Amino acid sequence: xxxxxxxxxxxxxxxxxxxxxxxxxxxxxxxxxxxxxxxxxxxxxxxxxxxxxxxxxxxxxxxxxxxxxxxxxxxxxxxxxxxxxxxxxxxxxxxxxxxxxxxxxxxxxxxxxxxxxxxxxxxxxxxxxxxxxxxxxxxxxxxxxxxxxxxxxxxxxxxxxxxxxxxxxxxxxxxxxxxxxxxxxxxxxxxxxxxxxxxxxxxxxxxxxxxxxxxxxxxxxxxxxxxxxxxxxxxxxxxxxxxxxxxxxxxxxxxxxxxxxxxxxxxxxxxxxxxxxxxxxxxxxxxxxxxxxxxxxxxxxxxxxxxxxxxxxxxxxxxxxxxxxxxxxxxxxxxxxxxxxxxxxxxxxxxxxxxxxx
Numbered sequence: 079x080x081x082x083x084x085x086x087x088x089x090x091x092x093x094x095x096x097x098x099x100x101x102x103x104x105x106x107x108x109x110x111x112x113x114x115x116x117x118x119x120x121x122x123x124x125x126x127x128x129x130x131x132x133x134x135x136x137x138x139x140x141x142x143x144x145x146x147x148x149x150x151x152x153x154x155x156x157x158x159x160x161x162x163x164x165x166x167x168x169x170x171x172x173x174x175x176x177x178x179x180x181x182x183x184x185x186x187x188x189x190x191x192x193x194x195x196x197x198x199x200x201x202x203x204x205x206x207x208x209x210x211x212x213x214x215x216x217x218x219x220x221x222x223x224x225x226x227x228x229x230x231x232x233x234x235x236x237x238x239x240x241x242x243x244x245x246x247x248x249x250x251x252x253x254x255x256x257x258x259x260x261x262x263x264x265x266x267x268x269x270x271x272x273x274x275x276x277x278x279x280x281x282x283x284x285x286x287x288x289x290x291x292x293x294x295x296x297x298x299x300x301x302x303x304x305x306x307x308x309x310x311x312x313x314x315x316x317x318x319x320x321x322x323x324x325x326x327x328x329x330x331x332x333x334x335x336x337x338x339x340x341x342x343x344x345x346x347x348x349x350x351x352x353x354x355x356x357x358x359x360x361x362x363x364x365x366x367x368x369x370x371x372x373x374x375x376x377x378x379x380x381x382x383x384x385x386x387x388x389x390x391x392x393x394x395x396x397x398x399x400x401x402x403x404x405x406x407x408x409x410x411x412x413x414x415x416x417x418x419x420x421x422x423x424x425x426x427x428x429x430x431x432x433x434x435x436x
Contacts, residue, residue, distance in 0.1 A: 086340055087373050093332050106379055128179040134169060135176035140204040143250045148432070152200040153420050155263050157193060157272050170196060177208045177248050186243045189213055189362075193240065193272060197263050199251070207247035207260035211240035211269075214297065220318045220389045221297060225402050235402045237289045240273070242298035246307065255423075255431045257307040262419035264296060265313045265392045270413050292409050294398045300388035308390045312422060315393075319386040334362070337369025345372050 094100070100108045140146050158170045174194050178185045190213030197206040214221075214236060222232060242264055247256030263269075273293035280289060299320060300308070308314040341350060345368050370377045395401065395409035414422075 083340070083344075083373055086336055087375070090333055090336050090373070093336075101379075126179070128175045128177075128185075131172040131176035132179075134172040138173050138203070138205050139176075139248060140199075140202060140250055143253060146199065146202050146204065146250065148254060148428070150201045151206070151420075151424075153206060153259065153263065153416060154198045154200045155266065155268050155416055156196045156198060158196065160192070160276075173205060174208055174210075177205060178244065180248050181244070181246070191240070191277070193269070193276065195263070195269075197260050205248055206251045206256050207245075209245035209260055209264045210243050211264070211296065212243045214239050214241040218320070218389075220320055221391070224317050224391065225399065227402070231402070231404050234404055238292055238402065239295045239297065240293060242296055245298060253431070255427045258311050258427050259420065259423045261307050261311055261314060262423055263416055265394060265413060266416040266419050267411075267413045268416055269293065269296075270394055270411060290407065292395075292401070294393070294395050294401050294409050296392045296394065298390050300390065304388040305390070308388075313392050313419075314390050317389045317391050320389055321386070334365070337365055340369045340372050341365065345369070 091101075102108050156170065158174060159167050171194075174196055177196075191211075193211040195209050195211075197208065198204070199206050216232075216236065221227075225232075227235075242261075245257070245260055245264060246252065247260050251259075270293050274291045277289070278291035280291070298308075304316060308316065338350070341347065350365065367377045370380060393399075394413050395411045397406055397410050400406045401409050
């Protein structure tokens with residue numbers, strides 16, 4: 079068995095070194111490429127596959143600023159249905175997925191619950207941008223410290239948060255700070271209502287009890303530290319940095335397949351079961367942890383790196399902290415409508431970009 083595991087280890091490190099990732103003498107990760115270049119190369123692995131939706135979706139994307147009327151943008155937010163296979167739903171999913179091909183960083187798939195949105199420009203019928211909300215990661219120190227969570231309160235109230243696993247504008251709307259408009263759309267009243275309608279009466283798979291159907295906060299992380307999208311943007315607050323832990327470099331370009339194969343042959347196959355809310359760390363991280371353990375490699379060292387991501391938090395009610403700490407069950411929402419957020423964006427941010435483009 080040892081000889082077989084040694085072969086897996088050798089192949090794993092060959093794949094990492096091909097991406098410019100090495101270990102120092104103490105077994106710590108060293109990234110020998112410039113961060114943006116490294117992320118861009120990973121994005122070509124993760125995002126190229128979304129171009130297969132081009133034939134269906136391309137007609138819904140403007141090709142240049144000449145194709146849109148900047149002074150008459152009219153945003154409309156559309157939630158993609160789940161568990162439907164009708165023609166319109168398939169079309170929306172294709173549009174959402176094709177939009178991912180424009181990202182120059184690796185696109186996460188999110189996990190657990192999912193609320194995927196398309197922000198349309200009603201005036202042109204074109205896509206302004208997209209955002210997707212999913213279950214938050216369970217272990218995130220910067221968030222837990224900020225909220226004041228202990229283990230018990232987090233287990234009860236994590237359900238009432240969502241993470242923006244993807245958020246941004248697509249060309250050409252990204253040229254006029256459309257990303258900020260998408261971020262404002264994500265914290266609009268429509269999203270709060272959609273969450274309530276989708277999850278009211280739902281029970282968690284582990285606790286078997288009905289959860290509170292209120293979305294009280296959304297968070298996200300910047301890929302390169304702080305993000306220009308959220309900087310000085312109403313409703314979003316920069317909290318701090320993550321500690322630089324990720325499984326992304328271990329779940330691309332063949333490494334993840336090696337770990338899956340190791341678990342299939344030598345490990346606990348229960349780990350490979352589909353993720354459900356409340357079952358602990360995110361599915362891929364559990365697979366990575368188990369695979370590295372079998373190989374006798376340190377998960378902490380191989381998932382730690384020098385890339386620290388900016389953590390952003392958007393409260394949706396004025397008593398968000400009391401709610402998340404279980405001091406109240408009645409959130410007092412402070413969200414604006416999509417129209418109100420658009421007016422703010424149009425008055426504060428659009429003129430700045432148009433002025434810079436002249």
